[in-house]
Amino acid sequence: MSQVSNQDVCTSRKAAELLGVTPRTVQLWADSGILQSWKTPGGHRRFSLSAIERLANEIRNGDAQPVSQAGARKAGPARMLVIEDDVSLQRLYAMTVRNWGLPIELKQSTDGYQGLLELGQFEPDLLVLDLNLPNIDGFSVIEALVRQGALTQMQLMVVTALPFEQVQPRIERVSSGIEVLSKPIPFLRIRESIEKILLEETVFS
Numbered sequence: 341m342s343q344v345s346n347q348d349v350c351t352s353r354k355a356a357e358l359l360g361v362t363p364r365t366v367q368l369w370a371d372s373g374i375l376q377s378w379k380t381p382g383g384h385r386r387f388s389l390s391a392i393e394r395l396a397n398e399i400r401n402g403d404a405q406p407v408s409q410a411g412a413r414k415a416g417p418a419r420m421l422v423i424e425d426d427v428s429l430q431r432l433y434a435m436t437v438r439n440w441g442l443p444i445e446l447k448q449s450t451d452g453y454q455g456l457l458e459l460g461q462f463e464p465d466l467l468v469l470d471l472n473l474p475n476i477d478g479f480s481v482i483e484a485l486v487r488q489g490a491l492t493q494m495q496l497m498v499v500t501a502l503p504f505e506q507v508q509p510r511i512e513r514v515s516s517g518i519e520v521l522s523k524p525i526p527f528l529r530i531r532e533s534i535e536k537i538l539l540e541e542t543v544f545s
Contacts, residue, residue, distance in 0.1 A: 350389040358396045364488060365460035372456050372476060372484035417443040418537045421464035423455035423481065424448070424499075425473050429525065433468075436527050442534060452476030456484065464494055465537045468530060471500045471507065479510060486515045495533055499525055 355375070356363040370377045370385060375395070377387050422433050430448050437446050447462050449455035453475040459467070471478035478498065485491050500507055501523045511518050521529060 348389045350387040350392050352385050352387070354389075355387050355392045358392050359460075360396075361460045364490070368484055368488040368490060369456060369460060371487045372480065374453065374456055417445040418466065418534050419445050419447070419462060419464040420466045420468065420534065421447045421449070421455070421458055421462055422468045423450075423452065423458075423473065423478070424468070424470040425450045426470075432525065436525075440531060440534075442531075443538065444534060450474075452478065452481050456481060459485075459490070466495045466497065466530075466533055468497050468499055471498060471502055479514070482511060482518065483514055491515065491518075495537070497521060497530065497533065499523060 352363050352366050356366045359366065366375065369375045375387060376391060377385050379385055420437065422430065424430055424433065427450065430450065433448065434446060437444055447458050447464065449458050452473040456476065469478050469481060485496070496518055498511065498518060498520045500520065504520060504522060508520055511520060
């Protein structure tokens with residue numbers, strides 16, 4: 341990358357403070373390409389301070405909510421993020437989830453780039469992910485999550501119209517055990533996952 345001045349250099353910790361996210365989220369965004377970074381000879385990741393400040397302004401202008409620290413999920417509604425580029429399907433998700441009458445906080449993104457930003461800000465309990473996405477596709481989202489160990493903090497369900505035999509081997513090469521489901525949207529299976537998340541909260545709270 342091009343040279344930056346010493347005054348424009350930012351550490352991962354400083355970037356996390358400016359963005360209002362955890363250092364782990366900063367690493368996730370760097371691995372996925374949202375944040376451009378480089379490493380020092382000692383292996384420490386560095387960022388352009390001006391680029392971090394620009395992204396922080398974008399997040400503030402979008403009224404992004406502060407992020408809780410990573411760890412056990414907080415008591416309250418189950419947090420569900422849907423990354424799906426079909427607007428009509430997003431409306432269907434919103435209507436169906438609302439009609440369940442369960443305590444669910446739903447966030448929705450229509451491309452992989454915005455979805456990764458939401459992941460860092462929202463830290464969902466359940467991520468429902470399409471694969472054919474603009475900007476950053478679903479496969480790249482999965483790779484970034486695996487590199488950062490983020491799948492230990494959430495459940496991932498892939499919902500796709502792509503042929504299962506084409507998708508499953510490619511995902512298995514990245515991480516085993518990821519649930520891949522075919523469209524039409526398997527709402528019953530998604531609801532079962534949400535109910536399990538809510539039940540675990542009741543049992544362990």
